[in-house]
Amino acid sequence: MSEYYRHRxxxxxKLLEPGLRRMLLISFVLHLIVPLLLSxxxxxxHKTPKVPVYRVxxxxxxxxxxxxxxxxxxxxxxxxxVKKKTVAKQIPLKAKKVPVKTKQTVKTKPVVKKTAPVKSAxxxxxxxxxxxxxxxxxxxxxxxxxxxDRLRAALAAQQADLGKPDLQAxxxxxxxxxxxxxxxxxRTVEGVITKEWRLSQYQLPNLDLQxxxxxxxxxxxxxxxxxxxxxxxxxxxxxSLYRAIQKSRDLGVPLPAPGTFEIIFNxxxxxxx
Amino acid sequence: xxxxxxxxxxxxxFLPLSAQAVRxxxxxxxxxxxxxxxxxxxxxxxxxxxxxxxxxxxxxxDLDLSGLFELADRxxxxxxxxxxxxxxxxxxxxxxxxxxxxxxxxxxxxIDGENLTIEARLYDVVTRxxxxxxxxxxRIGDERRIAHSFADQIMLALTGKxxxxxxRLAYISTRSGHKELYLMEVDGHNPVRLTDHRSIxxxxxxxxxxxxxxxxxxxxxxxxxxxxxxxxxxxxxLSQRPGLNTGGxxxxxxxxxxxxxxxxxxxxxxxxxxxxxxxxxLTTHWGIDVAPSWSPEGDxxxxxxxxxxxxxxxxxxxxxxxxxxxxxxGRYSATPAWSPTGEWIAFTRRTEGQFDIFLIRPDGTGEHxxxxxxxxxxxxxxxxxxxxxxxSLDFEREKSIHVMRIDGTGDRRLxxxxxxxxxxxxxxxxQ
Amino acid sequence: MQFKAVLKLTVLLALASLLSVxxxxxxxxxxxxxxxxxxxxxxxxxxxxxxxxxEQGSMSEGxxxxxxxxxxISSLTRVNFEYDQYVLTADARExxxxxxxxxxxxxVRVQIEGHCDERGSDEYNLALxxxxxxxxxxxxxxxxxxxxxxSIISYGEEVPLVMSNTEEAWSQNRRAxxxxxx
Numbered sequence: 001m002s003e004y005y006r007h008r009x010x011x012x013x014k015l016l017e018p019g020l021r022r023m024l025l026i027s028f029v030l031h032l033i034v035p036l037l038l039s040x041x042x043x044x045x046h047k048t049p050k051v052p053v054y055r056v057x058x059x060x061x062x063x064x065x066x067x068x069x070x071x072x073x074x075x076x077x078x079x080x081x082v083k084k085k086t087v088a089k090q091i092p093l094k095a096k097k098v099p100v101k102t103k104q105t106v107k108t109k110p111v112v113k114k115t116a117p118v119k120s121a122x123x124x125x126x127x128x129x130x131x132x133x134x135x136x137x138x139x140x141x142x143x144x145x146x147x148x149d150r151l152r153a154a155l156a157a158q159q160a161d162l163g164k165p166d167l168q169a170x171x172x173x174x175x176x177x178x179x180x181x182x183x184x185x186x187r188t189v190e191g192v193i194t195k196e197w198r199l200s201q202y203q204l205p206n207l208d209l210q211x212x213x214x215x216x217x218x219x220x221x222x223x224x225x226x227x228x229x230x231x232x233x234x235x236x237x238x239x240s241l242y243r244a245i246q247k248s249r250d251l252g253v254p255l256p257a258p259g260t261f262e263i264i265f266n267x268x269x270x271x272x273x
Numbered sequence: 274x275x276x277x278x279x280x281x282x283x284x285x286x287f288l289p290l291s292a293q294a295v296r297x298x299x300x301x302x303x304x305x306x307x308x309x310x311x312x313x314x315x316x317x318x319x320x321x322x323x324x325x326x327x328x329x330x331x332x333x334x335d336l337d338l339s340g341l342f343e344l345a346d347r348x349x350x351x352x353x354x355x356x357x358x359x360x361x362x363x364x365x366x367x368x369x370x371x372x373x374x375x376x377x378x379x380x381x382x383x384i385d386g387e388n389l390t391i392e393a394r395l396y397d398v399v400t401r402x403x404x405x406x407x408x409x410x411x412r413i414g415d416e417r418r419i420a421h422s423f424a425d426q427i428m429l430a431l432t433g434k435x436x437x438x439x440x441r442l443a444y445i446s447t448r449s450g451h452k453e454l455y456l457m458e459v460d461g462h463n464p465v466r467l468t469d470h471r472s473i474x475x476x477x478x479x480x481x482x483x484x485x486x487x488x489x490x491x492x493x494x495x496x497x498x499x500x501x502x503x504x505x506x507x508x509x510x511l512s513q514r515p516g517l518n519t520g521g522x523x524x525x526x527x528x529x530x531x532x533x534x535x536x537x538x539x540x541x542x543x544x545x546x547x548x549x550x551x552x553x554x555l556t557t558h559w560g561i562d563v564a565p566s567w568s569p570e571g572d573x574x575x576x577x578x579x580x581x582x583x584x585x586x587x588x589x590x591x592x593x594x595x596x597x598x599x600x601x602x603g604r605y606s607a608t609p610a611w612s613p614t615g616e617w618i619a620f621t622r623r624t625e626g627q628f629d630i631f632l633i634r635p636d637g638t639g640e641h642x643x644x645x646x647x648x649x650x651x652x653x654x655x656x657x658x659x660x661x662x663x664x665s666l667d668f669e670r671e672k673s674i675h676v677m678r679i680d681g682t683g684d685r686r687l688x689x690x691x692x693x694x695x696x697x698x699x700x701x702x703x704q
Numbered sequence: 705m706q707f708k709a710v711l712k713l714t715v716l717l718a719l720a721s722l723l724s725v726x727x728x729x730x731x732x733x734x735x736x737x738x739x740x741x742x743x744x745x746x747x748x749x750x751x752x753x754x755x756x757x758x759e760q761g762s763m764s765e766g767x768x769x770x771x772x773x774x775x776x777i778s779s780l781t782r783v784n785f786e787y788d789q790y791v792l793t794a795d796a797r798e799x800x801x802x803x804x805x806x807x808x809x810x811x812v813r814v815q816i817e818g819h820c821d822e823r824g825s826d827e828y829n830l831a832l833x834x835x836x837x838x839x840x841x842x843x844x845x846x847x848x849x850x851x852x853x854x855s856i857i858s859y860g861e862e863v864p865l866v867m868s869n870t871e872e873a874w875s876q877n878r879r880a881x882x883x884x885x886x
Contacts, residue, residue, distance in 0.1 A: 186295045198375055199302040200341045202660070202678070203432045214294060236433060240302065243375055243399040260294040269301035411744030419744060452862070473862050476827065495857060496830065517834055517858060520827050533831065537856065538838065540831040561835065564827040577828055583788075584828050605788075607825030621825065628825075651825060670869070696826075 185255040189217065192251050193263060197244035201270055203236040210266040211241055219258045221251035229262060241265055306343035307375050307431065310398075311336065312354045313347075314380040314391070324382050324416050328391065331420035332378070334460050335438040338661070338676070339428060340683050345374050357381050359394050361403055369398040376404065378427070382416075389413050393423045395430055405430040417462060422704070428658075437656035441700040442663060443467075443477040443486050444674055447693040454488055456503065459656075459676070459699075461687035467501060468508075476520055479700040482527035486698070487511060489519045498532060498549075511549045516540075520564050524571045525613070531555070531565035531574050542576050542589065555589050556596065566611045566618070568635065575599065575609035575618055575635075586620050588635065599637055608652055611635070614659035617679065619643075621651055630664055632679065643681035655679075657701045663687070665695040779806045780814065780882035783840065784875060788824065790835040792843060800840060803882065804847035811853070813885040816840050818858040819865070821874035826860050833858030840880045855885070 193215075201207060212229035226245055231238050314328045336342050347354075349372055353365040359379055369377045380393035394406040405426045409419040421439035428436030438459055446455045449466060452473045457464040468474050470492040477488040484503045489496050498512040498521045512518040516535035523530055529552060530545045541562045544553040556562040560580035567574055571591075578587045578596075586599040586609045600606040605623040612618065618635055621628040624642070628649040633640040644650050648668030655662055663676045666686075674697045677684040688694040780803050783796035792800065807814060818833030818840075837856035845851045866873040 186297055189295075190297045190299060193297075194299050194301075195303040197299065197302040198304050198307050200305050200307055202339065202341050203307075236431065243397070244302075246399045247370075262294040262296045264296065264298045266298070266300050267302075270305075406740070408741040409744055410741065415744045422742065422744075473859075475830075475862070491859075491862075516856070517830055519830055533827065535831065535834045535858075540834060561828065561831040563831045564825065577825070579788075579828075584825075605824065607828050623823075 196247040199240040207267040317381040317383040327416040335424035445696040481701040487521040619653040830860035
């Protein structure tokens with residue numbers, strides 16, 4: 001058999017350059033992996049019910065008193081600016097009062113951590129299900145972007161592939177697995193980096209800037225490495241991102257699994273003001 | 274075949290790290306201020322509380338006006354704030370990281386007889402890099418100017434554009450009993466009277482290239498245009514044509530002036546050479562044409578005209594003399610001031626019985642109101658970097674000079690109480 | 705074996721790529737070269753001369769309106785204007801006709817001062833005052849007063865007659881006055 005292959009190889013060698021052969025091999029391997037992943041062989045058999053996911057952004061506060069010093073900086077005006085924010089942000093604010101919210105993975109807020117077991121200790125099954133229902137309705141309202149959904153699905157699939165989620169995860173689904181955990185890692189990363197990103201619009205010539213970095217975190221929440229995918233070209237903007245990344249070297253909490261994050265930074269929320 | 278399998282397994286190990294990245298979009302920074310620790314400057318030798326306090330007060334006020342920073346609470350400072358070590362190897366960056374600041378200002382001063390040396394440094398706490406460092410050599414009494422200069426350097430380091438804090442404001446005040454020309458620092462300190470005409474002095478403008486001001490005065494029984502060198506005090510009449518010689522404004526390169534002349538008849542806009550000779554007549558209209566303001570490129574001039582009935586802002590092209598109307602809203606728009614960045618034209622408009630400051634783009638878009646407080650606001654002028662606007666407020670029969678950011682925030686009064694201060698003009702960069 | 709070689713190469717490449725990602729570069733230059741020294745220029749603003757000026761001289765030369773008001777001639781009456789207008793009202797025309805006959809009879813030289821109320825921008829008001837004075841001059845000339853005996857000046861809103869922000873005060877401040885010159 002090996003004689004036959006050697007013969008074939010020699011034949012190919014005559015036809016093709018050696019480098020191309022290597023590439024063909026890698027290509028073949030890659031192609032092999034795709035059906036493997038799609039077939040679900042590596043997927044765990046355990047089916048987790050789809051749990052609605054909400055974004056809780058406790059970190060990205062609106063700018064401090066944006067109309068400071070102006071007589072029109074009245075509370076009504078302020079409310080308006082909050083309303084202008086995406087609906088996605090408003091819903092979690094409401095959801096805060098609901099006990100189910102404690103299942104949300106807000107790892108950066110230890111206060112929530114502590115209250116979580118107390119509040120969900122005696123979950124009334126009826127109340128629980130009705131709350132779930134309400135939350136599901138709220139989610140429908142939110143109407144997430146299709147792209148984000150796809151990303152989440154991909155992430156969930158990946159997390160499932162990577163075996164059992166971390167049971168030590170401080171906050172998450174009661175059983176510590178499922179999609180929730182997957183989402184939580186990106187939420188954690190987003191939360192920490194957003195909090196560490198400090199930039200004043202007075203530093204910039206315009207708000208039409210965007211940059212992208214790739215960050216790899218270990219399961220312990222430590223940054224393994226990071227790199228620029230694309231710089232904005234504006235020194236102040238890029239420097240502020242450099243600082244934000246440097247300050248986010250340790251997330252302070254473990255992640256359910258190690259992960260690579262491609263983070264796009266822009267100023268779309270400021271442009272809408 | 275087993276080798277292929279082992280290769281596959283190895284590849285699968287790298288897979289989660291490289292192949293499937295999670296995409297996150299962050300569309301605003303967590304906070305729109307830079308957390309900065311401003312330490313008190315320490316003596317490098319003999320200590321004087323005055324020098325340190327003066328530097329501290331100036332830096333504090335300038336950095337606050339910039340709107341860029343959130344100044345960290347001094348009570349939380351650790352031991353490094355008390356250490357003079359200015360070199361990056363001597364600064365305990367870990368302490369500042371602990372405090373959560375992104376940048377720290379450290380400095381020292383030395384007094385040697387009459388001489389004053391101030392060393393100031395701005396460090397990036399995260400990268401532990403020196404962002405800017407300056408050593409100033411001057412005399413005792415230069416503390417404020419040096420601190421303003423360093424505030425400008427901080428702005429340069431963190432925004433790529435120098436701050437305007439070491440420039441000057443000229444304005445008209447009646448503190449002596451007459452309307453005379455005064456000069457002060459941009460935070461309202463050290464006012465100095467420049468004229469003693471004992472008549473009426475009006476509407477100053479700075480030369481962008483020399484330490485010189487132009488203004489109108491009734492000293493010789495006619496509103497003539499004067500110019501005065503600030504440091505020598507020498508004064509000369511630049512234009513003394515019968516009637517109005519008002520609203521003198523230097524082009525950005527100082528080569529020509531735009532001015533309103535009436536020559537005993539109706540007022541129009543003219544270009545004058547720096548010797549006072551008429552280079553060009555820009556408007557020829559039976560209506561009132563006043564208050565010229567140059568575009569930074571020097572190719573256009575905004576002015577006020579009542580040629581369409583009510584006073585409104587118009588723009589004349591200097592080459593073609595083509596006039597285009599800029600403002601349409603309201604019944605009274607006046608005193609245009611073109612931003613040195615070219616992005617905006619500030620002007621005043623009467624709304625509900627008082628004048629307020631508006632901004633509009635030179636193409637007529639983006640018009641919006643900046644001031645809302647009671648009282649009439651007049652004479653808006655931009656800082657040389659285009660970040661701030663200075664104006665005069667007439668409220669409850671008292672006229673005072675105010676400054677704000679061009680988004681209308683950070684408004685504060687500059688002139689001392691009890692005066693009648695109007696007509697501010699902002700100099701160019703002073704050094 | 706060739707497979708072995710390929711395997712080694714792949715692992716090496718993977719490791720190398722991971723390492724290269726980890727190398728964050730430091731773009732900032734050496735700090736010693738960045739501490740610039742600035743010599744503060746000595747600058748002293750020219751002292752304002754405070755020498756006494758005789759009041760007499762400053763008045764005749766300065767031409768302040770309130771000085772001039774003291775020299776108002778009773779036979780020449782001031783005229784008032786509508787807001788933001790420099791056309792003559794019927795009242796003003798009547799007044800100016802009387803003034804014209806007085807001027808023709810006495811043959812004096814007169815400066816016409818144009819004034820405005822405080823509302824509006826001062827630059828614009830200077831031009832408005834100029835136009836008010838000019839309108840009065842033209843009307844007097846049309847009534848036969850020689851033009852060379854009439855000069856004009858505008859004080860804009862600088863010299864109000866009544867210091868108050870009422871409609872009454874404003875209407876009094878929108879005016880043209882006459883000052884006899886010798």
